[in-house]
Amino acid sequence: MKKEAKDIFNFKETSDACVKCGKCVPVCTIHQINPDETTSPRGFIDLLGAYKEGKLELDSNAKDIFESCFLCTNCVSVCPNTLATDMVIEEVRADIAQKFGISWFKRAFFFLLRNRTIMDIVMKLGFMFKTCVLSIDFEGRGLRARFSLPMVKKGRLLPSMAKTSFLNSYPEHITPKESSKQKVAIFIGCLANYNYTTIGDSLVEILKILQIDTFIPKKQLCCGAPAYFTGDVDTVEYLIRKNLDYFETFIDEYDAMILPEATCSAMIKHDWEVFCKNHNKSELIPRIEKILPKIHMATSWLHDNTNLKEQLVAKGKKFDDLVTYHDPCHARKVQGIYQEPRNLLSANYKMIEMSDPNRCCGFGGVTMQSEKFHLAELAGKPKAAMIKETKAKYVSAECSACRVQLSEAMNNAKVETIFKNPLELIAEALKE
Ligand code: SF4
Ligand code: SF4
Secondary structure, X not given: OOOOHHHOOOHHHHHHXXXXXXXXXXXXXXXXXXXXXXXXXXXXXXXXXXXXXXXXXXXXXXXXXXXXXOOOOHHHHHOOOOOOHHHHHHHHHHHHXXXXXXXHHHHHHHHHHHOHHHHHHHHXXXXXXXXXXXXXXXXXXXXXXXXXXXXXXXXXXXXXXXXXXXXXXXXXXXXXXXOOOOEEEEOOOHHHHHOXXXXXXXXXXXXXXOOOEEEOOOOOOXXXXXXXXXXXXXXXXXXXXXXXXXXXXXXXXOOEEEEOOHHHHHHHHHHHHHHHHHOOOHHHHHHHHHHXXXXXXXXHHHHHHOOXXXXXXXXXXXXXXXXXXXXXXXXXXXXXXXXXXXHHHOOOOEEOOOOOOOOOOOOOOOOOOOOOHHHHHHHHHHHHHHHHHHOOOEEEOOOHHHHHHHHHHHHHOOOOOEEEOHXXXXXXHHOO
């Protein structure tokens, strides 16, 4: 179910519009692992209505409940009134952040997201000294905590760190040998920029093969999603303004700005506008609406606007490897994108569906991956089990947050399947 900006709500209206049918309850990610009415979409809506009427105090108990939502949007997809429970939760988190403050490590992280140069230095130092506190996973899946760190327990699998970020690895403009009819810009996302840099390498390779003029905008900043899901309003506004000012300097010259990340794409395409409406920044809305037609998830744009599928069929290597595709919530439920990556991958790989590809992986955001990691671990277990059942060599999803979560869930469950972004698999098939 696509979130539209017109679906703006207020707590009271959302609460009054809930007919208590309960359709959302069985599909709710938190309710599946904590079967209690208070941690269900219907329960959240009831509590939020009471909070806005002044009948419920936003105390630490209420905070704990509202922070347990995974923002997966499963509830929105099945609700007969398409009530945007995820969006009301996102909004109450701003109130939580205002009342309780934001913990030091999240503030430090969001500071780095706002300051690319400092983040570059920190990540470089992290790469150089990573083996002091982390060990390299012998199967190459990432880094493992040698001992317990703040919010990270011993043995947890963390994303690897690149020596040089994606944005610092390429020139701004990559021009194909033959003259090109198409021009795209790449928005890479923070995890693919610093941790999973082979995603960007693969996208650049694919664009070269397709003879597409490529621009890598070096001053792009984080889309704001980690701060938005945590209620850090100032950081979200800062990042929207900075990115918007920058995008407007070049976007008219390009056919599209493509993103190999579902969450960043959903944040820019849907949540920027929602945030501005809810936080009285309506002067930004016409500017956002102007750039939106150019924002696309990478597989979706490549599928619909290039001959990539034909090239994969005609020239790509054929593999016997089984690939199972996991649907990131921010791709399928928020943007309706699920056929495109499968269609491209099926040209060169044998596809096998897991029992419920649309079930949330349980990443849930910064809070879920730190203070509430026990919930993320529980939510990841069924997903790891269904991936194991497929006996696939690769699980693929166009989302690095899913990669962090599923790699750890598979690691815990001793599943040997390897996670790859679809662009990595596609580039592998096109390699000479
Ligand atoms: S967004 Fe997901 S976890 Fe949150 S209430 Fe809806 S279904 Fe439950
Ligand atoms: S599906 Fe919608 S209307 Fe029904 S209980 Fe859930 S939120 Fe309320």
